[in-house]
Amino acid sequence: MRAPDHYDVAVIGFGPSGAVATALLAQAGLRTLAIDRAREVWDKPRAIAIDHEILRVLDNLGVAERVLPHVAPFPASEHFGAQGQLIRRIDMVPEPYPLGYVPTMVFTQPPVEAALRDHAAGLPGAEVALGVELLSLEQDAERVTLRLRGEDGAERTVTADYAIGCDGATSTVRRALGIRYQDLVFDEPWLVVDVLVHEDALAHLPANAAQYCDPARPVTYIVGPGRHRRWEIMLLPGEDPRAMEAEAAVWRLLSRWVTPEDATLWRASSYRFHALVAAQWRQGRVFLAGDAAHQQPPFIGQGMCQGVRDVANLAWKLAQVHRTGPDDALLDTYGRERDAHVRELTARIKHIGEYICERDPEAARARDARLLAEGGGTARTVTRQEIVPPLSAGLLAAGAHPANGTLFPQPWVRDGTGGRVRLDTVAGHGWRLVLRGMPGPAASGDLTVLHLLEPGEAAPGAGLAATELDGVAAAWFARHGARAAIVRPDHYVFGTAADSVGLARLLDDLRARLPNLLLPLATSPEHAE
Secondary structure, X not given: OOOOOEEEEEEEOOOHHHHHXXXXXXXXXXXXXXXXXXXXXXXXXXXXXXXXXXXXXHHHHOOHHHHHHHEEEOOOEEEEOOOOOEEEEEEOOOOOOOOOOOOEEEEOHHHHHHHHHHHHHOOOOEEEEEXXXXXXXXXXXXXXXXXXXXXXXXXXXXXXXXXXXXXXXXXXXXXXXXXXXXXXXXXXEEEEEEEEEOHHHHHHOOOOXXXXXXXXXXXXXXXXXXXXXXXXXXXXXXXXXXXXOOHHHHHHHHOOOOOOOOEEEEEEEEEEEEEEXXXXXXXXXXXXXXXXXXXXOOOOOOHHHHHHHHHHXXXXXXXXXXXXXXXXXXXXXXXXXXXXXXXXXXXXXXXXXXXXXXXXXXHHHHHHHHHHXXXXXXXXXXXXXXXXXXXXXXXXXXXXXOOOOOEOOOOEEXXXXXXXXXHHHHHOOOEEEEEOOOOOOOOEOOEEEEEEEOOOOOOOOOOEEEEEOOOHHHHHHHHOOOOEEEEOOOOEEEEEEOOHHHHHHHHHHHHHHOOOOOOOOOOOHHHOO
């Protein structure tokens, strides 16, 4: 019989990443304890950007509809050079959208975070303890032991099979493990200002986001949902970060765009924009995620997205180990995959940040000329989606096929009842084999088999089938020369195949990596080509 104070997983920190981790684990049937020192969600915005990969995760959890009222499309970001000229644009890929949602969005954090907390706390198997502090953490070969203290001073000791530190940049868990951040060499002082603009003043502000790459003082302008607008303003040498947060100083900095008569100041906080990553993501039975594991500059709005990617990667692996037995090799792929991904994305963001933060006027003019030359004399448009890399290491099929490690698309499809739904509604979000125009095995064990049909194409005699409506997946299969794809529970592609022989080889590869996964042996003989 399970002890009442023993859990499958303990999640320390109940911000966005911790709440998503708790929900994913509880949804998978794991008894999960989440703790946080804060009882209430902070009423000021911090993260402001979210992307389609993250909203897909929230949709799989059943919470997307509660989040969407607080979300709006992220408009193009126009980068202006030293002379005020347009030198670059960062935008989103056009419709039809590859994952079924607007690719890049802005959001208001307090109500979104509250919705994530509320959803996680309401799931069977989830226990949430707020106003609770982690005093100590120890582990042995069998369990993690956590000593906790509530606001009333009462202490409690609990144990868990595993623990996840989602407790932010000053992580108590990371410090308890003795894990240090590695510095990826970016450190710049900025002031972040959020305002609520009065309705009659909105028309006077830029409709698009803007990056003013002015060597005199670089500034970022972000169009948030509704009346929310954000400015990120680089602080200059000699400026006291605390003094620059004062209301009078803030309005002086914003005077180019708004005055106190135009808007209400919501928040002004000074930060150092860092590029940091933990030297280890896992120590024994304890994992780090979110800001506890990494920090990156905010120039394409990926901070919170990275944290949710972390827990989406880890949660299904912990769930599989819980269900099928210990598998250290699988759990080790968490750190391998996320570390490589975070480092690559941070390097790309850092490169953008370095040209934005250029303070030397001559170097800034050279930068502007170089960027315009790259576009043939005009400002080139780069999509945010091409900046975010695929997975490059870990649980991926053998070989260097370019599809491996990419996100599998989520087209709109017609399901068996004739309804128009997103693909995950039909296929779920476990292990999936998606087939297009080729035979495959019947569904077996842990693998959902889905035939993706063209309009008018007859469904096969067995297995799931859906008709694609927008051609997104068809284009993806054609681009990668594939007719079959094995997709992981976090929607990353394990591998692809062009025919039945290749598919049999791909299934054998996955079986060798995950022997506890129940997979079909091969393509069924009656469907052999």
